[in-house]
Every structure is written in structure tokens, then in C-alpha cells.
Amino acid sequence: MALVRSEEMEGAGPIIRRPLQEEVAARLRDLITQGIIPAGARINEVALGTQLGVSRTPLREAVRMLAGEGLVELVPARGAVVRRMSAKDMADSLAVLKALESLAARLACAEGTAEGIARVATLHAAMMERYAARDRLAYFKLNQAIHSAIVALGGNATLAWAHEAVQSRMKHIRFIGNAGEEKWAGAVAEHAAMIAALQARDGEELARVLCLHLDRTMERVRDVL
Amino acid sequence: MALVRSEEMEGAGPIIRRPLQEEVAARLRDLITQGIIPAGARINEVALGTQLGVSRTPLREAVRMLAGEGLVELVPARGAVVRRMSAKDMADSLAVLKALESLAARLACAEGTAEGIARVATLHAAMMERYAARDRLAYFKLNQAIHSAIVALGGNATLAWAHEAVQSRMKHIRFIGNAGEEKWAGAVAEHAAMIAALQARDGEELARVLCLHLDRTMERVRDVL
DNA sequence: TTTCGTAATACTGCATACAGTATGATTCGG
DNA sequence: CCGAATCATACTGTATGCAGTATTACGAAA
Missing domain, CATH: 1.20.120.530 (GntR ligand-binding domain-like)
Structure with missing residues (x-):
């Protein structure tokens, strides 16, 4: 049996606790499409992490996802740069x-x-x-x-x-x-x-x-x- | 001027220091295509990390890349599972x-x-x-x-x-x-x-x-x- | 003044520690 | 004997610390 009647279900669905990494990844995509992080720009982990209010770990993992999607490129020992389109x-x-x-x-x-x-x-x-x-x-x-x-x-x-x-x-x-x-x-x-x-x-x-x-x-x- | 003559260049190219994450990502792709990690399997970070001889961090970042590529799926609070193909x-x-x-x-x-x-x-x-x-x-x-x-x-x-x-x-x-x-x-x-x-x-x-x-x-x- | 070398700084890559949550076992009630 | 609740365990998500490398600034020599 449902714990609450369906009329009471307004906003009573399961709390979506999206992992921070995914939230950050979504935000990064927006920042890139709007050009707030321009193409060719390096991503400074501490600076951007502070700005978004998250530590380096979820930010890094979000960047890795975007790298898999081809939105950013990972340069060894130099971090991630936003892909530039010719x-x-x-x-x-x-x-x-x-x-x-x-x-x-x-x-x-x-x-x-x-x-x-x-x-x-x-x-x-x-x-x-x-x-x-x-x-x-x-x-x-x-x-x-x-x-x-x-x-x-x-x-x-x-x-x-x-x-x-x-x-x-x-x-x-x-x-x-x-x-x-x-x-x-x-x-x-x-x-x-x-x-x-x-x-x-x-x-x-x-x-x-x-x-x-x-x-x-x-x-x-x-x-x- | 080149530092060494071209005849001496056998194996004298720059040492490729691929980040551990990329190495792990490449290895994971092979493990998945060969079915050693079967479709639908959950990826246990500590177990697999120990087996590969790396800590959880590079392994996690490699998994995030594969998630961006669509090879694995991330289930909140339950880690990553290899994508199953119907x-x-x-x-x-x-x-x-x-x-x-x-x-x-x-x-x-x-x-x-x-x-x-x-x-x-x-x-x-x-x-x-x-x-x-x-x-x-x-x-x-x-x-x-x-x-x-x-x-x-x-x-x-x-x-x-x-x-x-x-x-x-x-x-x-x-x-x-x-x-x-x-x-x-x-x-x-x-x-x-x-x-x-x-x-x-x-x-x-x-x-x-x-x-x-x-x-x-x-x-x-x-x-x- | 320019260029090369050197040192200081800043940032990435990796490891580890801690907290929160899912999973499985075990025990108690029916 | 079976089901449900509780507790222990294991694993993920996040933060932080440390080591190694690139970058930049500064100073010396041409």
C-alpha cells in the first residue's frame, strides 16, 4: 500500500539526490554552451570548484564525464581544456x-x-x-x-x-x-x-x-x- | 637543431607518461569487450582497483570517462554497471x-x-x-x-x-x-x-x-x- | 635591451580518510 | 516455519593531503 494518498503526492515523490558530480557536469555543459567558459580555456580546478561551492573531487569527475563526451580534452599534467571548434x-x-x-x-x-x-x-x-x-x-x-x-x-x-x-x-x-x-x-x-x-x-x-x-x-x- | 641524430632516435622519442586514469580506462574497455567484466556487472571500486594495482581515484575517473562514452551507466549510490545491450x-x-x-x-x-x-x-x-x-x-x-x-x-x-x-x-x-x-x-x-x-x-x-x-x-x- | 637560466609558485595527479547509504544477515514475533 | 524489523557490513560519494610537474617571475649575462 502506498504510504500517502495520491492526492497528497504533490511533491511527495522520492527525493532526487543527484550526485554532486552530475549536477556539476550539467552546470559545466551550460557554462560551456553559453560561452561563460570559452573554447580553449583551461579549467582551473580550485578556482572553479570554489566558485561552484564544491571540492575538487566531484568537479574532476564531472570533467572526466565531459571528456568522455568529447566536450573537453584532457592534456596530461595540464588539466582539461574546452574543445575548440574550427x-x-x-x-x-x-x-x-x-x-x-x-x-x-x-x-x-x-x-x-x-x-x-x-x-x-x-x-x-x-x-x-x-x-x-x-x-x-x-x-x-x-x-x-x-x-x-x-x-x-x-x-x-x-x-x-x-x-x-x-x-x-x-x-x-x-x-x-x-x-x-x-x-x-x-x-x-x-x-x-x-x-x-x-x-x-x-x-x-x-x-x-x-x-x-x-x-x-x-x-x-x-x-x- | 635536434638533440640526437635521427639514426639514434630508436626509442629516443619523448617518454609517454600517460596518466593512470587513461591507462585504466583503456584497460577497462578491453576487459569489457572481452567479457571479462560482463554486461550488467557492477564495478566494485576497491576490488577492481586492487586487482589493477591502482587506488580508487584513477579508477573512478576512468569509469567516469567510460560513462561519458556510454559504455557504463552510473547508478546513484550504487556505482557503475556495464551497459547491457538488448x-x-x-x-x-x-x-x-x-x-x-x-x-x-x-x-x-x-x-x-x-x-x-x-x-x-x-x-x-x-x-x-x-x-x-x-x-x-x-x-x-x-x-x-x-x-x-x-x-x-x-x-x-x-x-x-x-x-x-x-x-x-x-x-x-x-x-x-x-x-x-x-x-x-x-x-x-x-x-x-x-x-x-x-x-x-x-x-x-x-x-x-x-x-x-x-x-x-x-x-x-x-x-x- | 634581450635572452637564457634559475628559483618560486601554482596546479594537476594520485592516495587516503571520513561520512552517508544500500545490502545482507540475524533475530524476534506471528 | 515464515515474515518483518534491526543491526552489522560493505561500498559509494566527497573532502583533504601530499608529491610531482608545468608555469611564471626574476635576475644575470651577453
Whole structure:
């Protein structure tokens, strides 16, 4: 028998005690995508640890996770540095993303549930709202969430993982690349076409639009590299 | 000016002082692919650390790297467990690998240098030699090296990284799946076709053969899942 | 003034110690 | 004899300390 009645369960779920390392890892990812820790910067363990209010151990372990994800590089006896992305790295990553999202598009249209597609549409509506309010950070996060949600629709966990891994390294550049009114408007228009293709369950069309979106992304970020 | 003449450079290169964590991480990957640490097993830090002759700290940091790579999962307050692969996980991963290797095939044939292709052919010859000697472990490692080398030919670092990441999780199953003479012979034949397509620089054909190879892989490993 | 050498400093890599939590055994009640 | 509660054990999560190495600052020589 449950210990509390379900009406009393508001906030009565199990206390999530995420290990400090994971909390720190999540925070580090945000700091990197927002450029607060810039690419190429060394990570000073004592300084950053003090700033975050944690000791060196959980910080070090968080950094090791990010190293496994490819977000930072470990230089022997010199600690960790945030991975720097060249123009070629960006083009390479986008090429990989095209391959992954093409597969994801077909899977999403073939396997996605109606509720799942509706959820993506909801995310899109929320994103348009943040666009109207010119809230760039919230827009950006919803944007990423939409792409992840489309990939998730296919039900391929490995695909979702690989997509997230590649995506995470480009987050910072895409974040700063979206600055500029006309670029932003263009990206929004492409997103509308995505949603339309998804709701029509036209996998080939969705793949085409996603690849076009990624090509345009390369143009948009070209001058910040 | 160099400090020593090049003829004296045999073994005079800089002493590689790989951090203990990386050494341990590499060892753990091998232990997992060979099944010495089986899928689903919890990693006991003190026991394994004693066995490897290292303290808990470098071992923990190595495990965190593998967690970032997706090879192990971290369960709060219960440590790390080796990722278990279901039949669906295997199929999903192979689908992703098909997308990645299709891209890699076209890149390799378009961008690969003649020397690079020759190196792959050399690896193939060495692998055939190990096949003739029925040295399964050496064969397996050369097999993986060939696939990695083909992907590397394209010069897309992100693609190589993603391929390696997805591949690493399947290594154990592919390792035990290759047991059996007729399966092994079939895989060898497919590899010969790969090399032929690569040397002809026929990207479409290479992609086709690689995808076929992966489809066959699914059949070969089906009964060990 | 510039450059090389040297010493001081700061930071990483590793080990160990302690606290909190899960796990298993043991005992008590039914 | 079986189930539940309690206690002991073992293991993880975090903090701290120490040793080794890179970095920087400073001074001497050209």
C-alpha cells in the first residue's frame, strides 16, 4: 500500500539526490554552451570548484564525464581544456548531423506516435512564443528540445545518444550564431516547414528540410568561426 | 637543431607518461569487450582497483570517462554497471552505424589518399593472415582497425569519433558473435568486397557493401542476445 | 635591451580518510 | 516455519593531503 494518498503526492515523490558530480557536469555543459567558459580555456580546478561551492573531487569527475563526451580534452599534467571548434570541425559535425537527422526523420515519421508528434508541435508553439518575445536563451533551449524530440520519436536510443553527443559540441557556436534578426527569422521559417512535414508524416520531405536547415546553419555560423 | 641524430632516435622519442586514469580506462574497455567484466556487472571500486594495482581515484575517473562514452551507466549510490545491450539496442546501433558508414564510404572514396587506401589494404592482408592462423583476438582487433581506418580516410574527425563511440558499445557482442567457422568465413568474404570497392573508389558500392556487412552482422549476433 | 637560466609558485595527479547509504544477515514475533 | 524489523557490513560519494610537474617571475649575462 502506498504510504500517502495520491492526492497528497504533490511533491511527495522520492527525493532526487543527484550526485554532486552530475549536477556539476550539467552546470559545466551550460557554462560551456553559453560561452561563460570559452573554447580553449583551461579549467582551473580550485578556482572553479570554489566558485561552484564544491571540492575538487566531484568537479574532476564531472570533467572526466565531459571528456568522455568529447566536450573537453584532457592534456596530461595540464588539466582539461574546452574543445575548440574550427570551421572544418563545424562542417564535419554538420555533415554527421545530416546523416543522423536524415535517419531520424524517416524513423520519426514511420514510428512516431500521434501524441509524440503533438508534443513536438506544442514545443514548436512554445518556441514561437519565445521568439515573439525575443527571449533568445529560452528560444534556443526549446529549439534544441525540438530537434531532440524529433530524434526521440524514432525510438532509437543509440541514435538519440549519438545525436545529442554531436549536437552538444556545437551548442555554443549555434547559440552565438543565431544572433541577428534576419538569421533568426530564417531559422524560424525553416522550423515551420519541419513541423509541417512531420505532421504530414512525410519522412523524405522532413529529411530534406532538416538537411537544408543544417546547410543554412553552416552559413549562419560561418562568420563566428 | 635536434638533440640526437635521427639514426639514434630508436626509442629516443619523448617518454609517454600517460596518466593512470587513461591507462585504466583503456584497460577497462578491453576487459569489457572481452567479457571479462560482463554486461550488467557492477564495478566494485576497491576490488577492481586492487586487482589493477591502482587506488580508487584513477579508477573512478576512468569509469567516469567510460560513462561519458556510454559504455557504463552510473547508478546513484550504487556505482557503475556495464551497459547491457538488448537485441533492440543492437539493431538500433547497427542502424546508426549504417548511416555513419554510408557517409564514411562516400567520403573515403572521394577524399582518401592513395597511401591511406594502401594502408587499409595492408591491414586487410594482415587480417587475412590472422584468419588463416585462426587467431581470433588479433583478427578481431585488425577487423575493427580496418573499419576505423576506412572511416578515418574521409578526414572527418567528428564522424570518426561518433563511429568509434557507437562501435565501442557493440564490441563485446561482435567479439563473441564471430565465433563459428562459417560465420567467420562469411565476414571475411564481405571484407574482401569492401577492399575491392575501396580500391576502385566506388563510394556507392562501398556503402552498399558496408550496409550489407552490418545487416549480416545482425544475423550473426542474433543468437547471442 | 634581450635572452637564457634559475628559483618560486601554482596546479594537476594520485592516495587516503571520513561520512552517508544500500545490502545482507540475524533475530524476534506471528 | 515464515515474515518483518534491526543491526552489522560493505561500498559509494566527497573532502583533504601530499608529491610531482608545468608555469611564471626574476635576475644575470651577453
